[in-house]
Amino acid sequence: MRIDVVSIFPDYLSPLELSLVGKARTSGLVDVRVHDLRDWATDRHRTVDDTPFGGGAGMVMRPDVWGTALDDVLADGGHLLVPTPSGTPLTQRTAEALAHEPHLVIACGRYEGIDARVAAHYATRPDVTVTEYSIGDYVLNGGEVAALVLVEAVVRLLPGFVGNPESLVEESHGAAGLLEYPVYTKPPVWADLEVPEVLLSGHHGRIARWRRDEALARTASLRSDLVAALDVADLDARDLEVLAEHGWTVLDGELSLRGT
């Protein structure tokens, strides 16, 4: 997979050289290229913004500079990803889909945003898919943090990145659709708090069941939207018992919360 990130603050993306994403880059699992948008500016001040049509505060990023930059990095097509507060919420399912694509291009805006014609223009190209996405309902000053989030969420799903792909199923928002179970390590007692005894039993079947119960209970307590999205066909009798303890029952083949 190749990932291009375009920004006026390329150094903001330097954390991508660290940790596991950095390892994925050196192992050739992913080719991440960070570009300075100003390299495509044509004036000596390397201007990338201008005043907004219709007036108002702030500046807007120019479509012509973005256009020359994206024509270059999208020369062979790809998936153009544009972080914006008004975008579609980024989810694990989206990250999973993106992990199967050969080329991602992330356009990091700043100021009041990127001229709206840029996304509209590239959406007309048959070899380009455009997705405007958001990482949450709060306002940042630019798209670089969202680019870091997307790259990490996608790269960690690439085949060969994690040692045990099975672990991806059990983590929060993984294929199981549940929040992750609580984890513990040495010492067995800390701050007068003990580790759940089953985890010290060495009985793998009981441990697996306890972890599933905990994931179900945690999800039922914190994220009713995730429980409602579970497929009843994937739940066994014990799963349904745990969910029932948290007020969830199966009605007409669907999970529903008592009293709603």
Ligand code: JD8
């Ligand atoms: C891209 C410019 C700043 C946004 C005027 C503040 C994503 N979840 C998210 N919150 N904020 C962003 C985001 C913010 C951005 C840009 C993403 C480009 N800004 C603008 C509109 C109001 N300023 C984001 N993903």
